[in-house]
Amino acid sequence: MNALVPSEIQLDVLREVANIGCGHAANALARLVGGKRVDLSVPRALVTSAVDAVDELGGEETVVGVQLGMVGELRGVMLFVMPARDGTALGSVLLGSSPATAELESALAETANIVASACLSAIGKLTRWKLLPTVPYLRRGTAREVVAGAVRETEGEQTSRVVVLETRFSAASAPPVAGRMLLVLEKESSKALLQRLGV
Template identity: 60%
Template sequence: MSPLPSDIQLDALREVANIGCGHAINALARLVGGRTVNLSIPRALVAEIPELTELLGGADASVVAAKLGMDGELSGVLLLVMPTDDSVALESLLLRREDAPLEERESALSEAANIVASACLSAIGMLTGWRLLPTVPMLLRGTAGPVLTDVMRATGSDGRVVVLETRFSSVGVPAVAGQMLLLLDQESSRALLSRLGV
């Protein structure tokens, strides 16, 4: 198994997450009518599925996730994930109504995830000089355990991945909270660190 990132390298990755997620949250704030969206200090960690499910409230937590791959020099998955109740609130904010049919709600969530992911990857691209684009979003609904198993399979990893994680929450009613996870396979995390000179 390849060596794990050092603390210094994880700090560098956290700074990447800080910049990328900051751009993403600004995009999300515009989507929800300019309301304030607060961002936690991002974390960078090496995790397997059990640790990832704990980040999301446990394997049985009910979640909605938008999964996007990456085109460009990095390989991995960007995941915008929310508790189910918060996803319903976000759909209502995006559509300005609460009774939209499921197809419209899913389309709005997918479009929001695409805009947020594009902003995040664009910010990372500015840091690295790489052109990074998200793939078409796929919505996943269910409990955190199976959702993350599916996501880990998409990274081509059945073991550890480098995770850049941040939490966000909006101010106002309804409140919306969730997380952004950027999951990189170890080869991509090494390439990113090398590009950053760490």
């Protein structure tokens, strides 16, 4: 993959990987919220600098994000991000009450772990790689701060290129919950993924 100008075929393949992985993740989330439908947007693939990725995905809205690393042939992070109010709403759906902060954070972390595991399992089936998430880490702050933390941990250098696969989701729960799932890959991992898929 050209580090600066990926081909349309390569971007299509990355989008399809995101579509399959996030589709499995959405199914896992649907089961967690009582079988309610979870809708996904068409995923998009960004190949850009760390700084530009944060500008593209960030914002000043207060969010809660659960970040997980990856164990296996891929290197990068997954990020499960929701507006703060949706994080609270998801907690009430999962726990059936207005949970205390510690209970809410534990429920969100476990949800992200299940969702990430489903996503990585789907990608693993495509590649025949065994991929597992690391222990989830919860972040609070603006979308810009939360995304910047994930991107920074992926490559470490603000000038590095990263691949970001993003899809938005909305759950028809009561109350409704919406957010987005991000898969941020190190440059070399994205190359390895495309090569593994024959692109």
